[in-house]
Amino acid sequence: MSKNINSMMLKRQSAEKRFRFYGQASLAIALIMLVVIISSMTYRSIPAFTNYGLNLSINLSKENIAQDNINYRRLIRDNISLLDSGCDDRKCRKEFLRLFSSGAAYELRDTIENDPSLIGKDFSKFILFSDDADLFYKFGIDNSLPESERRLNDREITWLNGFKELGLVEKRFSTNLFTNGDSREPEIAGVLGAVIGSLLTILITLIISFPIGVLSAIYLESFAPKNKLTDFIEVNINNLAAVPSIVFGLLGLALFINFFGMPRSAPLVGGCVLSLMTLPVIIIATRASLQSVPPSIREAALAVGASEMQVVFQHLLPAALPGILTGTIIGLARAFGESAPLLLIGMVAFVVDIPGSFTDPATALPVQVYLWADSPERAFVAKTSAATLVLIFLLIIINLAAVILRKKYQLKW
């Protein structure tokens, strides 16, 4: 008899040990995957954080024209021509100039506008290389390929090696990535425009979906009569949460842009579309957290003579707030990482300017990732990873905010 019990106990204990091991193993797998994703993303994005450039000495004294008439492009070109290219025809000179970023003129303009005292002096300016030259310094080039299949021909490689021997080449941290909008030139393209676009969009989403979602949840939970219509609405809200996001994009295109005539590619419309997507999530989360408030609190308040509305706003809502905030932020984080519905309302456009208002053309960070991943230039590979890292970083901040808010408003029972 006792032998029987003993063997049963052993079985039970080993079952428990096994179960614990399964749990730890699955957790470990999940962690490893996370580490692999983040580290491979980080590794691939490293080249995007630096740029190679050339320290070019600029001679402004030659220019005797007024400041607002300076032709910066020409200024750069003339000064670059001072370097010895050994060219004697136009095609060769053009090739030589192509090694440098077309964004260099804008940077020179900014430098001079910030410090007009430079006019009339000689000074040294860091000029970015174009993406192909930049990649040459970063990764070298496969010489086994025939010249016609390479991005750089033999003459260009000779020039680049020459710069290096002269000690003019320098590697710098790429601030462009964080301070610029999108660009066709990988070396000057940045995520700031997309980040701002995303933030504007998500702000609209929050403003629209939070009050509407919370109020509808409160009404459904505390005031709505329990009848067929309410049941029907409830079932459909739950269904909405499962609708693929691209469908909301189609709806947004038809409703907001075609019917209401809102501007295309604008954070305003993006926010409206993402609100449609986030609303059911917020409603469901709010209802669940309202339901988790002990009914005894409601009874206590009613018995002291609180009205139904006072019960909701003085007792249920404060107690449910941590859950509501968590649900809202998780819904917003999902919307933040969403790209499909934004593609349909035109937020996939190539936007160079950083959006300044809710109606400016803008794109969102996940869409930017998609755009860069789709670009043919090799330098965009690293940029794509870098933009993804920025996206993940922002999502981590959002989720951290959820944790902090939940801790802060947690009531003790």
Add this chain to the structure above:
Amino acid sequence: MVDGTENDIKPNGNYSSDNNLLIDCKNVDVFYGDKQALYNVSLGINEKEVTSLIGPSGCGKSTFLRCLNRMNDVIDSCSISGNITINGEDIYNPNIDVVELRSRIGMVFQKPNPFPKSVFDNVAYGPRLHGKIADKDEMSHKVEASLVRAGLWDEIKDRLNEPGTSLSGGQQQRLCIARAIAVDPEIILMDEPCSALDPIATAKIEELIDELKTNYTIVIVTHSMQQAARVSQRTAFFHLGNLIEVGDTENIFRSPENEQTEAYVTGRYG
């Protein structure tokens, strides 16, 4: 089933008292959906004494209690017919303001349910809600007086800012009683107030009930027959939704008229 007309004629049973009838219930039927929970209950409750409702689980005594402050209103499927008057006023009259009604009838629940607020705010909640007291000093007096009456003041006067939920179970229940009396109700309904408490805390609550009856009319639902015998002047025995017998507590426990009552109070049944 009890003959309703008999109770109509003499709602106080054979009880002789100088006390006035405060709550008068006639032919009360309660349904939860299709299920009938109370059958034609007619019961009078006297002013400033303790009436206990006893009976086996599911007999409808809590349902009856909740009819008195219309707490059954919040249950959608619940419907009530019959007539309940307090001071001659029909509380199911559509013109009655339920919120005002509940401010006159306090309620204490089975499980202590303080709000997740400070002790002070728990007690001050009712008076604030009804806008009775605007002055700060007056409010502290009110809170103190309510806590004193609930026999809690000496134990927690230094802990007024701690959350009400940090008190012990017995203290929490007395806090709930203080919260109920802070709005100056006429009637206090208690739904098994001691079932979650240990004997010492129970004794304290029972003492408190005894004191409170000088100022308040108390209706208490209890599973403990000793408790009913100790604290109440009148006792009503419910069984399967029927009011079987009502009368002087002494009579109910010593010489019940009904066989079922006798079986229940002697512990042979239910």
